[in-house]
Amino acid sequence: MLEISMAFWLVKSEPDVYSIDDLAREQSTGWNGVRNYQARNFLKAMAVGDSVLFYHSSSEVIGVAGVAAVTRAAYPDPTQFDKRSEYFDAAATAKKPRWFCPDIGFVEKFPRVVPIGELREKPGLKAMALLQRGSRLSVQPVSEREFKVIHAMGERSAAS
DNA sequence: GCCAACGTTGGC
DNA sequence: GCCAACGTTGGC
Numbered sequence: 578m579l580e581i582s583m584a585f586w587l588v589k590s591e592p593d594v595y596s597i598d599d600l601a602r603e604q605s606t607g608w609n610g611v612r613n614y615q616a617r618n619f620l621k622a623m624a625v626g627d628s629v630l631f632y633h634s635s636s637e638v639i640g641v642a643g644v645a646a647v648t649r650a651a652y653p654d655p656t657q658f659d660k661r662s663e664y665f666d667a668a669a670t671a672k673k674p675r676w677f678c679p680d681i682g683f684v685e686k687f688p689r690v691v692p693i694g695e696l697r698e699k700p701g702l703k704a705m706a707l708l709q710r711g712s713r714l715s716v717q718p719v720s721e722r723e724f725k726v727i728h729a730m731g732e733r734s735a736a737s
Numbered sequence: 738g739c740c741a742a743c744g745t746t747g748g749c
Numbered sequence: 750g751c752c753a754a755c756g757t758t759g760g761c
Contacts, residue, residue: 589747613756635747693748711754713746 585724586623587630587707589715597631597642600683609654609678610664616716621651623679630719630727632707633690640692641727649680687731701726
């Protein structure tokens, strides 16, 4: 079946832990370790081919660093079964996994990180979950329009 | 099932 | 490092 409509997402990562450069080097990675139910549900809703904005949080330059794409739909997150992992979950079983992760692949690194301050200034982005007060969700849907606006901002070398 | 205490996230 | 906001835990 062909993809009828592609969805758009945003994932947060601390670049000290895993950055867009790490993804560029590895080309693909399992987006594991997410331990929040709302975020998990969004991960499960991802389909192969969906576009993903890659956001750098808690870093020198906070903002959107590039684009990834879903390369494999969500499957049970192996780290929940790994006793040595910080993401181990004793309540999860192979029959009843609790946490899921998709694979995402590298698409592009923007020429610059689009800083969150610039996102806040864009009238068209006011409704984004990312920009709401107290928002901490590390996986969230974005609209196609929002995706396109941010993509265009990333490909420009500076604000205008 | 309420809710206070606690831990975490994440911008500043 | 601060702290607001949120999610989770656990006593009752």
